[in-house]
Amino acid sequence: MGCRDCRRAGPAAVLAAVLAATSGALATAAEADPFAAARERMVREDLAAGGISDPRVLESMRLAPRHEFVLHQQRSLAYFDMALPIGDAQTISGPLVVASMTEALRPRPNDRVLEIGTGSGYQAAVLAPLVGMVYSIEIKEALAARASRTLKRLGYRNVVTTAGDGFRGWPEHAPFDGIIVTCSPENVPQPLVDQLAEGGRMVIPVGERFEQQLVRITKRDGMLVRDPLAATLFVPMTGTAEETRQVLPDGGRPALRNGGFEDVLEGTEQPVAWYYGRQMEIVADGTAASGQRHLRLENEIPGRPAQVFQGLGVDGSIVERFTVRCMLRATDVAAGRVADEVPALAVEFFDDRRSRSTRVRVGAWQGSFAWRQVEEAVRVPAWAREAILTVGLMGGTGRLDVDEVALEAAAR
Secondary structure, three states: OOHHHHHHOOHHHHHHHHHHHHHOOHHHHHHOOOOHHHHHHHHHHHHHOOOOOOHHHHHHHHHOOHHHHOOHHHHHHOOOOOOEEEEOOEEEOOHHHHHHHHHHHOOOOOOEEEEEEOOOOHHHHHHHHHOOEEEEEEOOHHHHHHHHHHHHHOOOOOEEEEEOOHHHOOHHHOOEEEEEEOOEOOOOOHHHHHOEEEEEEEEEEEEEOOEEEEEEEEEEOOEEEEEEEEEEOOOEOOOHHHHOOOOOOOOOOOOOOOOOOOOEOOOOOOEOOOEEEEOEEEEOOOOOOOOOOEEEEEEOOOOOOOEEEEEEEOOOOOEEEEEEEEEEEEEEEEOOOOOOOOOEEEEEEEOOOOOOEEEEEEOOOOEEEEEEEEEEEEEOOOOOOEEEEEEEOOOOEEEEEEEEEEEEEEEO
16 A cells, blocks of 8 residues: 555555554454454444544554463453453453553554563554554563564564563663553652653553552653543562552451542542443432442443442451442343343452452342442452452443442451
């Protein structure tokens, strides 16, 4: 495709031409790929419906073969919006997270981008057709080697990989027009600030182990301008930056933050400490069960997610159970496509390597009712070291208002 043709073509056609130049035969392979229909559904129902609007990002997500970057036994789940284990206590981020971070970076065709990942190589694959060069540092040596082999096999010729502590950056290739970090330090590492070019952008999750903010940092006249994007939860990084955290979770005293949804991120309507909200909004209409604000989850299409999450540390060797309480109000709430797609609260427990998990469900609410308190005890497995609490319609339909979510732990 020549330059004159590129000017006439739409964004998808232009991106396909760039992809062919940077990624070999990937576009051709995608046409024959049995996962192509699943990718198309993911882009339409999870990404576009989830707020991703950049056509270049959507097209790159449509073409990137996520199933090639997950373990073989996880391939059937590759195009659902969920994180998946990839070995060595690491996970591959969900597609909406990858697309959101890519869009927030505002990638340009000639950018040199540093990508700091947890080992899959998928984020680098999504970036590759959108920028000039990607320098990818993967956290674990074995995973880095596997990611490198996968990227080469798929023909991503503008991606260079290495293994190491990504928070030290890659000074020999600096400065970078963009830096994207898919694991969470407590604060922005100074080497990454130093290696960001003037006018460059960095998208990075920062904060405590279970309470982080995704921020975009732009370097202007040597100064850093921070734009908060959303609350989030990413896996920890290894190396000095993670080992020197000043604030660590107390698994013997698990607790939820911002259970009344009163606190929102500056300049946004995103609730502090709650993340990955789908079809949700913070409402301040004077009808909250307590305070000024409450959470509203609403869904009209059976099976579509409308939910929000919060992570917390919990040490099952110390905590035997905890009691979960919340205030709920429902309007025309009904089950979705199958019986278990019904509004509920769920707690998923993980061990210290995230290789073992179990999920406990609380409630199965239907119909319409005024504000009422829901309370239930949840037993904590002895091997548990962290938990993720979800509240949502879980594929059901209707409107669910939520307020005053709380947790009270009991020792063994």
